[in-house]
Amino acid sequence: xxxxxxxxxxxxxxxxxxxxxxxxxxxxxxxxxxxxxxxxxxxxxxxxxxxxxxxxxxxxxxxxxxxxxxxxxxxxxxxxxxxxxxxxxxxxxxxxxxxxxxxxxxxxxxxxxxxxxxxxxxxxxxxxxxxxxxxxxxxxxxxxxxxxxxxxxxxxxxxxxxxxxxxxxxxxxxxxxxxxxxxxxxxxxxxxxxxxxxxx
Amino acid sequence: xxxxxxxxxxxxxxxxxxxxxxxxxxxxxxxxxxxxxxxxxxxxxxxxxxxxxxxxxxxxxxxxxxxxxxxxxxxxxxxxxxxxxxxxxxxxxxxxxxxxxxxxxxxxxxxxxxxxxxxxxxxxxxxxxxxxxxxxxxxxxxxxxxxxxxxxxxxxxxxxxxxxxxxxxxxxxxxxxxxxxxxxxxxxxxxxxxxxxxxx
Amino acid sequence: xxxxxxxxxxxxxxxxxxxxxxxxxxxxxxxxxxxxxxxxxxxxxxxxxxxxxxxxxxxxxxxxxxxxxxxxxxxxxxxxxxxxxxxxxxxxxxxxxxxxxxxxxxxxxxxxxxxxxxxxxxxxxxxxxxxxxxxxxxxxxxxxxxxxxxxxxxxxxxxxxxxxxxxxxxxxxxxxxxxxxxxxxxxxxxxxxxxxxxxx
Numbered sequence: 001x002x003x004x005x006x007x008x009x010x011x012x013x014x015x016x017x018x019x020x021x022x023x024x025x026x027x028x029x030x031x032x033x034x035x036x037x038x039x040x041x042x043x044x045x046x047x048x049x050x051x052x053x054x055x056x057x058x059x060x061x062x063x064x065x066x067x068x069x070x071x072x073x074x075x076x077x078x079x080x081x082x083x084x085x086x087x088x089x090x091x092x093x094x095x096x097x098x099x100x101x102x103x104x105x106x107x108x109x110x111x112x113x114x115x116x117x118x119x120x121x122x123x124x125x126x127x128x129x130x131x132x133x134x135x136x137x138x139x140x141x142x143x144x145x146x147x148x149x150x151x152x153x154x155x156x157x158x159x160x161x162x163x164x165x166x167x168x169x170x171x172x173x174x175x176x177x178x179x180x181x182x183x184x185x186x187x188x189x190x191x192x193x194x195x196x197x198x199x200x
Numbered sequence: 201x202x203x204x205x206x207x208x209x210x211x212x213x214x215x216x217x218x219x220x221x222x223x224x225x226x227x228x229x230x231x232x233x234x235x236x237x238x239x240x241x242x243x244x245x246x247x248x249x250x251x252x253x254x255x256x257x258x259x260x261x262x263x264x265x266x267x268x269x270x271x272x273x274x275x276x277x278x279x280x281x282x283x284x285x286x287x288x289x290x291x292x293x294x295x296x297x298x299x300x301x302x303x304x305x306x307x308x309x310x311x312x313x314x315x316x317x318x319x320x321x322x323x324x325x326x327x328x329x330x331x332x333x334x335x336x337x338x339x340x341x342x343x344x345x346x347x348x349x350x351x352x353x354x355x356x357x358x359x360x361x362x363x364x365x366x367x368x369x370x371x372x373x374x375x376x377x378x379x380x381x382x383x384x385x386x387x388x389x390x391x392x393x394x395x396x397x398x399x400x
Numbered sequence: 401x402x403x404x405x406x407x408x409x410x411x412x413x414x415x416x417x418x419x420x421x422x423x424x425x426x427x428x429x430x431x432x433x434x435x436x437x438x439x440x441x442x443x444x445x446x447x448x449x450x451x452x453x454x455x456x457x458x459x460x461x462x463x464x465x466x467x468x469x470x471x472x473x474x475x476x477x478x479x480x481x482x483x484x485x486x487x488x489x490x491x492x493x494x495x496x497x498x499x500x501x502x503x504x505x506x507x508x509x510x511x512x513x514x515x516x517x518x519x520x521x522x523x524x525x526x527x528x529x530x531x532x533x534x535x536x537x538x539x540x541x542x543x544x545x546x547x548x549x550x551x552x553x554x555x556x557x558x559x560x561x562x563x564x565x566x567x568x569x570x571x572x573x574x575x576x577x578x579x580x581x582x583x584x585x586x587x588x589x590x591x592x593x594x595x596x597x598x599x600x
Contacts, residue, residue, distance in 0.1 A: 028395035030350050045250065050445065052454025054252025059317045117459045135335060135535060150430050195428035228595035230550050245450065254452025259517045335535060 003174070007103060010096030011064055015040040015071035016082065017093060018133050023079070025137050029072060035133055036071050040064070042129035047104050047121045051111055090189070098181035100126040101153040102174055105160055119157035126153045126181075148188035151195060156181035203374070207303060210296030211264055215240040215271035216282065217293060218333050223279070225337050229272060235333055236271050240264070242329030247304050247321045251311055290389070297326040298381035301353040302374050305360055319357035326353045326381075348388035351395060356381035403574070407503060410496030411464055415440040415471035416482065417493060418533050423479070425537050429472060435533055436471045440464070442529035447504050447521045451511055490589070498581035500526040501553040502574050505560055519557035526553045526581075548588035551595060556581035 018039025022032035041058045048056040058064040075082065082089065104125025108118040127150045160177040168176070187193070218239025222232035241258045248256040258264040275282065282289065304325025308318040327350045360377040368376070387393070418439025422432035441458045448456040458464040475482065482489060504525025508518040527550045560577040568576070587593070 023397075026397055028397050030395050034350075049249055049449055050454065050456050051459065052252075052452075054250065054254075054454075055311070055313060055317075056250050059251065059313055062314060062316055065316060065320070111455070113455060113459055114462060116462055116465060117455075120465070131536070136331070138338070138538070150434075195430050197423075197426055197428050223597075226597055228597050230595050234550075249449055252452075254450065254454075255511070255513060255517075256450050259451065259513055262514060262516055265516060265520075336531070338538070 003099070003103070006095060006099045006178075008063060008067055009092065010099045011040045012067050012071060013089065013092035013096050014129055015068040016075050017089070018129075019071050019075040020079075020082070021133060021137055023075065027137075029076075032075070033069060033072050035136060036075075037068050038136065039129045039133040040068050040071075042132040043100060043125040043127060044104065044129075046128045046132075047107065047125045050124075051108055051113065051121065053107065053111065094182050094185045095178070097126040097149070097153055097185065098156065098178035101156050101181055102160065102177050105157055105177075106174075115161045119154060119161065122157045122160075123150050123153040126150070148184060148193050148195065152181045152184040152188065155184055203299070203303070206295060206299045206378075208263060208267055209292065210299045211240045212267050212271060213289065213292035213296050214329055215268040216275050217289070218329075219271050219275040220279075220282070221333060221337055223275065227337075229276075232275070233269060233272050235336060236275075237268050238336065239329045239333040240268050240271075242332040243300060243325040243327060244304065244329075246328050246332075247307065247325045250324075251308055251313065251321065253307065253311065294382050294385045295378070297349070297353055297385065298356065298378035300326040301356050301381055302360065302377050305357055305377075306374075315361045319354060319361065322357045322360075323350050323353040326350070348384060348393050348395065352381045352384035352388065355384055403499070403503070406495065406499045406578075408463060408467055409492065410499045411440045412467050412471060413489065413492035413496050414529055415468040416475050417489070418529075419471050419475040420479070420482070421533060421537055423475065427537075429476075432475070433469065433472050435536060436475075437468050438536065439529045439533040440468050440471075442532040443500060443525040443527060444504065444529075446528045446532075447507065447525045450524075451508055451513060451521065453507065453511065494582050494585045495578070497526040497549070497553055497585065498556065498578035501556050501581055502560065502577050505557055505577075515561045519554060519561065522557045523550050523553040526550070548584060548593050548595065552581045552584040552588065555584055 015036040018036040019032045021039070022035040025031075027035060041056075041064060044058070045056045048054060101122040103122075105118045105122035107125075108121040109115070113121075156177050159180050160173055163173045163176060164170075215236040218236040219232045221239070222235040225231075227235060241256075241264060244258070245256045248254060301322040303322075305318045305322035307325075308321040309315070313321075356377050359380050360373055363373045363376060364370075415436040418436040419432045421439070422435040425431075427435060441456075441464060445456045445458070448454060501522040503522075505518045505522035507525075508521040509515070513521075556577050559580050560573055563573045563576060564570075
């Protein structure tokens with residue numbers, strides 16, 4: 001129940017982030033809805049397609065679709081308000097990637113794929129919606145040169161696998177993993193941590 | 201039969217539109233063939249992959265492949281002629297999106313997915329070939345800021361669902377839906393209708 | 401055995417090519433790993449998704465993942481050395497597309513699709529990793545305006561089909577096809593052969 005709720009919350013926040021990106025690019029409302037949609041479900045969709053879990057998830061539960069469509073008018077009417085809420089938005093987004101990481105991990109493990117692939121698919125679920133958003137709006141995907149973002153998901157995923165091996169109860173493990181992703185991300189942003197570049 | 205014919209016609213016109221875009225970007229003939237191909241089958245392919253209808257459609261009926269390959273020399277030799285035919289091309293393209301909308305809708309309903317998803321997949325079938333074309337040739341996807349294009353497909357799809365509920369006979373419904381998409385598109389272009397932007 | 405080895409070698413070389421592209425774009429190490437990954441497995445992944453061969457290949461054999469991750473430090477520490485090895489890199493890359501072409505062909509034929517589609521999927525396997533790399537790093541995909549690259553794969557694929565029809569033994573045919581792709585590519589680069597453009 002909690003997971004379901006947080007998943008929907010994450011979806012909603014991601015949709016708003018996509019819609020606001022569309023507004024900045026001066027897309028029309030259709031473009032905004034599409035960009036909101038791909039940002040919110042893009043990561044999970046790529047995961048589902050790669051692991052062969054089709055029709056993809058959001059086709060089987062319409063809550064996602066309706067929630068994302070709701071994000072367009074919300075972004076429009078509460079725009080000024082949302083921009084003041086940058087902190088809240090950041091927190092929602094961070095909760096979102098935490099949740100999407102664990103959901104992607106569990107979905108992948110559930111169909112019998114290996115733990116290493118599950119960590120990858122958790123990360124893909126969390127961050128590739130943003131990659132598709134950036135490609136469609138012609139930005140260099142942010143995750144390729146920004147702060148610790150995908151890295152938080154990877155560490156979170158590894159942590160989940162380790163705790164599972166140690167026999168930690170599933171619900172607790174889920175909770176700890178999500179918190180871990182959130183904590184890493186928050187600390188990274190606060191302290192301006194970055195991954196090194198390949199070139200000096 | 202009519203649908204099959206119009207589907208192939210739509211495919212051919214879309215392939216020519218992709219090939220001409222490649223010519224403008226000074227791609228070589230291979231690039232032109234690829235861009236023609238993704239424009240023509242990209243939307244249907246994305247739909248098939250998302251709903252799990254694989255191998256994707258054009259792999260099972262080679263007419264599409266041959267027709268698209270034919271579009272390259274046709275674009276090359278009749279280039280000047282085609283550009284004078286802008287109106288005819290526009291009409292073909294519009295018939296194409298009408299047809300692709302209804303084909304996408306029916307394919308999606310046929311595998312038991314919900315009507316809302318079917319409307320989405322109809323629209324994806326019609327317009328995402330153009331999105332992939334634009335991404336590969338580094339344009340901001342046109343549908344994100346242009347006239348009523350995808351919107352015509354969405355309205356057409358909703359119309360189809362409504363008429364089906366009212367018990368309108370399938371073939372008639374198909375015919376009306378395609379006409380509806382075409383009419384909306386033609387009117388929108390003639391009167392320069394646009395969707396509002398999210399920013400004022 | 402030989403094929404497996406060469407496949408892994410091709411994967412490794414493609415991963416290094418992606419990683420070096422990331423370094424030029426000043427991506428961080430995560431971005432470099434992702435770009436190395438999509439360059440190495442992108443083509444085969446698109447093929448697998450289109451033909452419905454999911455979960456995609458590299459999820460079922462972790463050697464690919466580990467090899468690609470290894471490419472990041474290798475690129476980093478041996479950067480100067482690798483750049484001096486341009487010729488060796490070029491040869492590896494060329495062996496890579498030869499191998500990926502034949503692997504894509506065989507995989508597609510094995511699930512019963514037609515020879516024409518198999519030639520396409522062989523080419524997609526060989527060159528679309530590079531397309532995805534270019535889209536993510538915001539380059540116009542090189543294959544669309546460069547020398548004979550994909551064309552070598554197409555000719556190699558047709559050659560394989562012809563020899564198979566003539567009853568040439570499978571292993572010999574594989575060997576000849578790979579050599580053919582390599583030879584065409586090497587000759588094309590040496591003599592600066594290009595495909596004609598659609599515009600004069």
